[in-house]
Amino acid sequence: MADDDPRRTPLHADELRSLLLAPDGPLDHFEVVESTESTNADIVADLEADIAAWPGVGVLVADHQTAGRGREGRTWETPAGTSLTCSFVVRPQVPADRLAWLPLLAGLGAVNAIRATAGVPALLKWPNDLLVPAEDPLEGWGPVRKVGGILAQAVPTPDGVAVVVGIGLNVSQTADELPVPSATSLALAGAQHVDREAMLVALVAALAEIADRWRDADGDAVAAGLAGDVAEVCRTLGTQVRVSLPGGTDLEGVATGLDELGALLVEDAAGQTHRILAGDVHHVRDLG
Incomplete structure (x- = not known):
């Protein structure tokens, strides 16, 4: 697909804004930038400089992100116009131990x-990769490929915490x-x-629909x-997994479920x- 493909035109x-900003949409703040290294890093820096910089629920979208951030400091870049790269700012008024659900809930929404x-x-x-089916199995992945990822970062505020949830989608x-x-x-996945x-x-x-349900239940995802x-x-x-744990050890077993706080349960x-x-x-x- 050539760079001048009409599907790679800049975002309007x-x-x-007319679709997403209140009162017609669910957002309080919405910005589009032509290019940036990382939407997550931009919002975190804004919030650390002025916690009121992103009021309410906001979204920053980059037409082209040049140094996206992933887990454990990994970076990635995509050709201009080919990806959806955005970061959400939320201020969930729920018990702190329930915030671990945020990457999974963002994944569900995606x-x-x-x-x-x-x-x-x-x-x-689990906990933050978006997958689509693939014809050929790949070691460590099986018959799927990664089409996107999620990164959540918490920023302390005077009245709790703001969470920046970045979503990148090929x-x-x-x-x-x-x-x-x-x-x-997505194009390659049909x-x-x-x-x-x-x-x-x-x-x-x-x-927005998921956030409403979660908030109404005081953060109780169950x-x-x-x-x-x-x-x-x-x-x-339900799959046989190998988990590379912090500290350099590995755990092998069957992923049997999630607990009430979103942790993965693995039976060895x-x-x-x-x-x-x-x-x-x-x-x-x-398995099976």
């Missing part, structure tokens, strides 16, 4: 938006534009429509029914269940 900021808008059966890999990259074999794009603006509007709507929704789209569950060969709060998960094989 004014049209998006999965719902991809399925509704692109017609691709997206899935979630939309129209060709195979030779992908950085690693485990990556793909998307019915490849439109960054439609995807953004669907993503904002999906996350009571809100969101824990069950996440489990239904989480491909990690001895039948002991481990509660995983952080780590890189590799899908070794499907």
Whole structure:
């Protein structure tokens, strides 16, 4: 796909504002920038300089992100016009121990938006990768490829915490534009429509609906029914996994479920269940 493909045109900021900003949309603050290194880093810096810089619920979208941030300081870049890269600012008034659900809930919203808008059966890999089916299995991934990722960062505020939730989604990259074999794009996954603006509007709507349910349940994802929704789209569950834990150790076992706070439960060969709060998960094989 050439760089002058009409699907790689710049985002129409004014049209998006009219759709997404209150009173017609769910957002209090919305900005589009032509290019930046990292939308997450930009918002975190803004909040640290002035906590009122991003009031209410806000979104920053970059038409081109040149040094996106991932877990453990990893960086990535995509060709201009090929990806949806955005960061949400939320101030969840829920108990602190329930904030661990945020990456999973953001993933659920992204999965719902991809399925509704692109017609691709997206899935979630615990805790923050977005997957789509692939024809050929790949070691550590199985018959799926990564189409996007999520990064949540907390910023302390005088009345609690603001959380910046970054979402990066590969939309129209060709195979030779992908950085690693485990990556793909919605276009390569057979998307019915490849439109960054439609995807953004669907993503904002999906996350707003999830946020309302979560808030109304005081952050209790189980009571809100969101824990069950996440489990239904989480491909990690029910697979043989290897988890690379902080500190350099590995754990192998079967991912059996999520606990009430979103931690991954892994049962090892001895039948002991481990509660995983952080780590890189590799899908070794499907069971059954």
